[in-house]
Amino acid sequence: MSTPQQTRRLDALTLEVVELIGEVVARYHADYEEAAAVHALTGAQAKLLGLLSLEPLPMRKLANRLKCEPSNVTGIVDRLEARGLAERRPDPADRRVKLAAATEEGRRVAKSLRESLRFASEPLAGLADEEREVLRVLLRRMLDQ
Template sequence: MASTPVKTDTATEAWTLVLALFFGERPPRIPRIAAEFDVSPMALKMLQWLEPGVEMTMSGLAERIYCDASNVTGIVDRLEARALIERRDKPGDRRVKLIGLTAEGERWREQILERLHEPPEPIAGLSASDQRALRDVLRRALGEN
């Protein structure tokens, strides 16, 4: 039996193209940038999600980066050894550890975000008007004005 082409609607096609743009980048963005900073991809995510001046619990951080809590300890140990983050007891409950960026960790985070936010070549290569149109459509899709 011959296979029948799958009929797709415009929304499905648009989403498929977004996925192709994101996942088609070679080498993949996250591992490449993590290697530039000599950290694991999960450590990169941790540095990305920790906000300057805001502490998070280890369990909250694990949930935020979609990582098993047992793995977070090792990542925190390695980043703490490099003086990028610090951990301390939560006031009133020494069983709970709070994680925060150090000044050096904040500098790294800024550099990491700059690298992550660089547009991939297929977007950078669009004309300025096409870039604005793409941005505006994506803003509407995300409910931003």
Template structure:
């Protein structure tokens, strides 16, 4: 690191890349422990926020609508999600997570040992700071 003690954007990007690689590997392994692909688990995580139209789910997952159909078909076959016709537009199919889907999603999160151990090593103040920073960087956008 140069004499300047502040991390520059390139250093932050590198650390984020490494961190996300560790997170993704942990997520994929935890998903596999529940006989899910990472894409299936990611869909369940999105559905925890509430019902969503198939097309919007495809956009959120950044994949083709036909891929989402296959993902949802496999999740529905296991009873982890169900399809419902939209109350406002009968042409739209929403996907809803089931209680079993929520249980499996919780199990995936519980099996993310590397990520959980890292986060649990933080004191409350550092955890609050990380939460605020991640919100500010990735979720809260100035208008």
């Protein structure tokens, strides 16, 4: 027997919202891949560079955030490092740990990537401030559950 929560999750409105979220995600990824390609980056390279532009991170934490194996992260960082977009440095808190960090050029490219994402910015700009605030609250609530 289904619980009230399960029944509520399967109603038509919920299913439509799930489909719309899926479409938003698909369009965002397509736009992100296109923006990355302009900089001759893969989507994974661009995502990792975006994370590193915010703060230096150890490889294990990068792997967790990207939901992949640490060996994959090592290869991505190697390719970014070869292009001068990232570097490895010792962790000041534990010199045995290496941090990956964006270089100045890497931060510039990451900023350019964020600014070129049309799908996310153009439709949102069409919403009133209050609508964007409501959307932010709802999305945060969904992610906190």
